[in-house]
Amino acid sequence: MTENKVEEFLKLELKKKNALLFVLIDSEVSNLEASSKLAKDVEKIGASAILVGGSSATDQIEMAQVVKGIKQGIKIPIILFPGNVTGVVPDADAILFSSLMNSENPYFITQAQALGAPNVLKFGLEPLPTAYLVIGEGTSAWFVGAARGIPFEKPKIAAAYALAAQFLGMRFVYLEAGSGAKSNVTPEMVKTVRHAFNGFLIVGGGIKDVKTAESLVNAGADALVIGTFLEKGGSISKLEEIAKAIQRSK
Numbered sequence: 001m002t003e004n005k006v007e008e009f010l011k012l013e014l015k016k017k018n019a020l021l022f023v024l025i026d027s028e029v030s031n032l033e034a035s036s037k038l039a040k041d042v043e044k045i046g047a048s049a050i051l052v053g054g055s056s057a058t059d060q061i062e063m064a065q066v067v068k069g070i071k072q073g074i075k076i077p078i079i080l081f082p083g084n085v086t087g088v089v090p091d092a093d094a095i096l097f098s099s100l101m102n103s104e105n106p107y108f109i110t111q112a113q114a115l116g117a118p119n120v121l122k123f124g125l126e127p128l129p130t131a132y133l134v135i136g137e138g139t140s141a142w143f144v145g146a147a148r149g150i151p152f153e154k155p156k157i158a159a160a161y162a163l164a165a166q167f168l169g170m171r172f173v174y175l176e177a178g179s180g181a182k183s184n185v186t187p188e189m190v191k192t193v194r195h196a197f198n199g200f201l202i203v204g205g206g207i208k209d210v211k212t213a214e215s216l217v218n219a220g221a222d223a224l225v226i227g228t229f230l231e232k233g234g235s236i237s238k239l240e241e242i243a244k245a246i247q248r249s250k
């Protein structure tokens with residue numbers, strides 16, 4: 001078993017599919033039964049990973065139960081998406097070990113990481129070194145993470161952060177417009193970041209239709225994260241259309 005099992009899996013998936021769909025399950029919003037069903041359904045339609053987390057998901061017991069429960073029914077990896085140290089729980093395959101590089105609070109840049117690292121090791125979670133960049137303002141991740149949001153129309157700033165992330169040895173960049181964001185990250189920003197950054201590029205926040213998804217993948221996104229669309233009752237068949245479309249774009 002390689003140490004970078006999930007990262008290698010994602011790279012292989014990327015070769016096969018061109019672009020990947022990650023589905024975000026918020027353990028605060030969906031209970032265990034609903035989460036397990038959702039995870040199985042999205043695996044069937046071609047999602048490559050399940051992210052579990054939330055910026056205000058602080059109930060570790062609940063999150064641990066959801067992760068454990070989901071895991072039994074699926075083969076694709078479960079990747080933790082922590083908003084704080086409370087997001088580090090056992091039984092997942094990996095964790096977006098992220099630094100909110102454009103936070104104004106050093107807690108979200110290095111301190112939460114230092115506090116969370118021992119449990120990442122203890123629980124045997126694969127850390128995926130991730131630069132988490134919050135774009136725009138007004139979302140939970142922006143507020144909770146004390147981010148100085150990168151303006152949507154300033155792609156070069158995002159690219160400079162992504163380049164810095166690369167120089168710091170991070171292999172993942174996550175461009176985050178925020179859960180339920182009114183506007184998604186622009187394809188232009190994705191394109192500019194893609195030119196600067198050589199690793200795995202994740203884009204999320206406010207994506208809910210085929211056209212947007214295709215445009216972000218064509219601009220160079222490796223994976224798209226979708227959460228709110230399903231939380232708000234979006235259908236699995238529509239999600240399947242999105243998955244199919246991005247797997248043939250680019």
Ligand SMILES: CC(C)=CCC/C(C)=C/CC/C(C)=C/CC/C(C)=C/COP(=O)(O)OP(=O)(O)O
Nearest residue numbers: 053054055056083098100112116140144145179
């Ligand atoms: C590596 C460790 C242990 C912690 C990282 C801590 C960092 C960098 C946090 C970033 C700031 C933050 C609050 C990120 C939230 C990320 C997240 C899970 C977003 C998705 O959740 P939302 O849907 O926005 O949350 P709500 O449902 O609570 O609105």
Ligand SMILES: O=P(O)(O)OC[C@@H](O)CO
Nearest residue numbers: 179180204205206227228
């Ligand atoms: O909930 P949505 O808007 O799909 O965003 C997903 C993810 O990027 C949020 O952290």
Ligand SMILES: [Mg+2]
Nearest residue numbers: 026054055179
């Ligand atoms: Mg949420």
